[in-house]
Amino acid sequence: MKDFGFSELFFGDSPMDDPFDKGKRNSALRNQNDAALERLFEAGIITAAQKEDIAGCAQERAQYQIQKLQALESAPSPKHYDQLSAEAGAWYQAGTMASRNTGILDYTAALKELERLKKLSVERTANFDAASYSARQNIPNRAAPIIQLPLDEDGSCTKEYLLRCLNEAGVSTKNICVRTFNSDYVSRALVTGTDNESDSPVIGNPEKDLEAMHAYGIRDIARITNVLPISDNPSEADWSYEVKHGNGMEQYGNAVIVYRSDGLKRIEGANSGGLYGFLVENPLDAVVAVFHANAPNKTPPTTGKHTGEPEPPKKGPDLPPETEVEK
Amino acid sequence: MSVISFQNKLMLKSNYGVVLCRSCTENGEPFFHYVMADKKGIEQMHRDYQSGKEVDFFSYGEIVLSGWGVNPTPEYELILNELFPQAA
Numbered sequence: 001m002k003d004f005g006f007s008e009l010f011f012g013d014s015p016m017d018d019p020f021d022k023g024k025r026n027s028a029l030r031n032q033n034d035a036a037l038e039r040l041f042e043a044g045i046i047t048a049a050q051k052e053d054i055a056g057c058a059q060e061r062a063q064y065q066i067q068k069l070q071a072l073e074s075a076p077s078p079k080h081y082d083q084l085s086a087e088a089g090a091w092y093q094a095g096t097m098a099s100r101n102t103g104i105l106d107y108t109a110a111l112k113e114l115e116r117l118k119k120l121s122v123e124r125t126a127n128f129d130a131a132s133y134s135a136r137q138n139i140p141n142r143a144a145p146i147i148q149l150p151l152d153e154d155g156s157c158t159k160e161y162l163l164r165c166l167n168e169a170g171v172s173t174k175n176i177c178v179r180t181f182n183s184d185y186v187s188r189a190l191v192t193g194t195d196n197e198s199d200s201p202v203i204g205n206p207e208k209d210l211e212a213m214h215a216y217g218i219r220d221i222a223r224i225t226n227v228l229p230i231s232d233n234p235s236e237a238d239w240s241y242e243v244k245h246g247n248g249m250e251q252y253g254n255a256v257i258v259y260r261s262d263g264l265k266r267i268e269g270a271n272s273g274g275l276y277g278f279l280v281e282n283p284l285d286a287v288v289a290v291f292h293a294n295a296p297n298k299t300p301p302t303t304g305k306h307t308g309e310p311e312p313p314k315k316g317p318d319l320p321p322e323t324e325v326e327k
Numbered sequence: 328m329s330v331i332s333f334q335n336k337l338m339l340k341s342n343y344g345v346v347l348c349r350s351c352t353e354n355g356e357p358f359f360h361y362v363m364a365d366k367k368g369i370e371q372m373h374r375d376y377q378s379g380k381e382v383d384f385f386s387y388g389e390i391v392l393s394g395w396g397v398n399p400t401p402e403y404e405l406i407l408n409e410l411f412p413q414a415a
Binding site for chain 2: 302303304309
């Protein structure tokens with residue numbers, strides 16, 4: 001069984017102890033927290049009201065507050081308490097979300113994992129291969145791989161251009177569908193990769209997507225559009241409207257998510273408009289393609305006029321000793 | 328006239344400096360180069376900036392990093408700090 005650190009922390013080493021048993025874990029935490037709170041109260045660090053207040057919190061949040069209070073035992077003050085309570089609240093909220101999205105119960109570990117996945121989301125790869133990329137980066141199979149592509153020379157993205165890019169990147173373009181996204185939103189899709197319709201960033205209904213997005217503090221500049229079949233039922237007019245000219249591509253978004261249409265599963269009773277009524281069976285079948293107006297491989301020219309004063313130098317490697325500054 | 332401060336002159340006494348230079352293409356697309364140059368190169372940059380003439384950034388020294396946009400993203404700073412740990 002995978003050990004996330006809970007077994008040793010709360011349940012000892014017994015193989016019978018199941019760190020995923022939420023009730024058992026809460027009960028152990030409550031006992032531990034109550035004892036710690038009593039000690040803090042007796043030491044005069046917290047008042048009876050504060051003790052009650054913390055004891056009434058969810059146990060993980062209480063534990064976090066207690067740990068912080070214990071750490072400050074040598075110099076406690078009401079100001080510290082208020083500050084720590086606010087910190088603990090923020091940590092708890094973020095931890096809840098991270099835990100849900102990563103499937104890791106330990107909030108601290110979940111937050112770390114989320115951070116790691118966020119870093120992966122910005123990784124650039126020219127020679128993209130979904131399977132080996134995922135294996136190499138140890139991406140959980142819930143997360144969609146990403147590919148960064150340059151926009152066409154005229155700054156657009158036509159169907160042919162996208163297909164060529166995906167082909168060159170080794171991505172199968174048989175029966176694929178496309179959805180446009182804002183890049184911020186794609187980052188979140190990559191991080192969570194959830195397959196749950198209710199809070200899915202990869203797929204789902206736009207209202208719920210936006211709600212989830214707001215919950216993450218992402219501004220509502222994203223435009224979510226319908227899925228576009230591009231090989232099984234190609235429609236040039238739709239394609240050029242959706243991707244080349246808009247619904248986000250130029251003004252709001254710079255990314256598309258490409259799905260294998262044979263991996264889409266219709267949701268029973270769901271809205272059948274566009275993508276809303278479908279789920280991606282395996283998020284790895286979805287490729288997030290992020291377009292850059294300035295292609296990563298297109299380097300800026302080496303000539304031009306200075307448009308700003310050169311910034312004060314940062315210290316670099318040592319020069320030969322003969323280099324001297326004029327007096 | 329050089330606009331390099333005395334403090335920066337001291338920093339450069341026996342070292343190259345890595346300088347962020349901003350420019351833009353004919354189409355108005357902004358870009359930047361981090362140029363590693365010696366004292367003379369850096370002073371030349373400032374003179375060129377003041378004169379407003381077209382320059383070749385390679386002439387100052389070595390271009391260690393380049394990118395598009397007016398300001399580099401924090402990612403560039405990280406790369407730079409990795410390249411030159413003592414600059415951090």
